[in-house]
Amino acid sequence: MxxxxxxxxxxxxxxxxxxxxxxxxxxxxxxxxxxxxxxxxxxxxxxxxxxxxxxxxxxxxxxxxxxxxxxxxxxxxxxxxxxxxxxxxxxxxxxxxxxxxxxGSENVTNPLSPVRTLKELDRLHRHCEEMRQVTEDYLQALRQSRDISRDVCESFYGDLKRKFDRRECTQTWSWDQQRRFNLTLRLLEEHQELITGLGNSNRHLLRVSRVVYQDAVKTIAKAEESDSGLDLLSTVIQQLQVSSCWGHQHSSLLLATLHLSGLGVPVDLEQGHVYSLIGGVSDDRLALMHLGYKHMQGLDGFPKDQNTAYGYYSNIGTQTSIDCNKVQDSSQTLTEHVHLNNDDELHTQTGELGDIVQYLKHQADRGDVEAQKTLAGMLLWGSNGVEKDIPAAVMWYTRSALQMVDPSAMYDYAILLLKGTGVKKNRTLGLELLEKAANMGSVEALNGLGWYYSNIVKDGRKAFRYFELAAQNGSRDGLFNVGVYQLNGDNPDKPDRNETAAFHYFLHAAQLGHVDGAVQSALFLSTGSIQGVPRDQDKAVLLLKRVSEMNGHLGFMVKDALQTYQRGSWHEALVKYAMLAETGLGVAQHNAAHLCEVLGHSSACQWRYHNYSTYNHIPQEVGLLRMGDYYSELADVAKAIDMYSTAAVHGSAHAHTHTHTHTHTHK
Structure with a gap:
């Protein structure tokens, strides 16, 4: 220790x-x-x-x-x-x-490796440390220069001293520092308006670094269409390096993406690994998914190691569990799997002005409960291209619930009332709605009653009875809560801890999409520490990967990439989808490959991301078919048939034709 x-x-x-x-x-x-x-x-x-x-x-x-x-x-x-x-x-x-x-051994051989990567990591951290000191010195000098402001009343003698006293100008940075950190100082100078107030240096620096990152994404998009693209990208990489040092970890992930994928720059695995690790050590959600995915599949020079992958995915899984309880966070939305070559899916993402939302509003105003519930969910989670609007969501939840005809609507509103999400807490009405919803057949309301008696009334026996009823009827929350009672020995009828039973409840909940259930069952699978549950690191990693892709911050980035595409900025959308593709998200890999293809990108990103999309637990159909075609052109019949067969197993009608053709052609 x-x-x-x-x-x-x-x-x-x-x-x-x-x-x-x-x-x-x-x-x-x-x-x-x-x-x-x-x-x-x-x-x-x-x-x-x-x-x-x-x-x-x-x-x-x-x-x-x-x-x-x-x-x-x-x-x-x-x-x-x-x-x-x-x-x-x-x-x-x-x-x-x-x-x-x-x-034991007389001689222990265990050199630091890979040496070059780890030395570069060491050098970069020292460089960033010095850069942050230069930045702090700049901010300190800026504070001193703004001591006299319109909001501060200075004494008469202080004013005289400032005007007539001998001035001393100390050189804050050495000439060598000014040369090496010229870009850092220039970026600070250009964005002085963002460093106002100066109460919290880190917060202001993140504002500047976010702007630098956003500008960099736009410049990378322009570089592909420019004759001076390499020069532009060289400058952009330097700017992203500054932004990364200032703590903006999406900049670190973008640097890793550029170096690993060769998106406009030569592939440099060493630099890609370094910036991947820098993002990961800062606990950045997307960087953790990226590292977990690379080690899970053994891609881009990262060793295939499920133990290491578990460490990263366990971290992001725990963060996702915490994030799920912050529904009002404006930087979180649902992760929606919209394929850019699917017009029907794109049509669902037209936002407030689109036909779907306008129709739902029309129906909701007429009192249609289903329309009110759907609209409330869109506004609460910011889905379907709609911006988050918690007050409006609560209004529609209220109107749908108080009709007292739909148990799921009553349950949704009851939970908002009990937790005080977007509305003043009202336990009396919340309990009344839960009881009525449960009597009308809502399984989730049974679990909600269990939560009420467990957390508010503190009646464990009654709570467990409701949790058990919910679990028996397929509620994933109910299954998880029964698992918690089993794990802690809180089952009033069997007060002993039963880790094996708890694991099976957690696993069942996880298979239904419960985030905490996945985190807990993955822990048991990873350690193999309980009776009757063999160690299965592969399964643990897969469970965590699935729920990490439900993270609201990931969903926000996916939505941003889609909206960039919808605005017509396809090159910029490609950069954003490529970053997301590096986290292992299948739909992002599909969309990055699609954009590479339709834009005729100079790199090999089309095949990179089609290929990567075939590795996922639910592989992308288009990726499988395209890689099958790719291997066919190389006359690699075995791999081609493998791709087509996998696509067929996952329900692709086109794959059956390809498989049949190859089987007959190559007999």
């Missing part, structure tokens, strides 16, 4: 069952690669700490421990975790290669 002062705590269990811990007062430095070697022999332990300094030199120190009693060695019990877990936080940093010797 690592303390917040950089000291290392070594905790062990002795053979008599006692736990002991000793501390190595190492005060480990920040922003440094550190190798730890730990050796155990009976009751003694040796810890060797090797700091890898920037110039390639090393600094080594050794600490010895004696626990007096033999240490318990049993690596077949429990599971092995590197970094944080549900019981303890991890560090904010990177963990390099790990080697474990069960029987």
């Amino acid at each position: 690592l303390s917040d002062t950089g000291d290392i705590v070594l905790q062990v269990q002795l053979v008599d069952g006692e736990d002991q811990a000793l501390t190595a007062y190492a005060a480990l430095p920040l922003h440094t690669w550190i190798r730890l070697d730990i050796f155990f022999q009976v009751s003694e332990a040796k810890l060797t700490i090797t700091e890898i300094l920037p110039a390639g030199k090393t600094l080594e120190s050794t600490h010895f421990f004696d626990f007096d009693q033999p240490v318990q060695f049993n690596d077949t019990s429990g599971y092995f975790v590197i970094g944080g877990c549900i019981y303890m936080q991890g560090i904010h940093g990177y963990i390099g290669p790990i080697r474990y010797y069960r029987l």
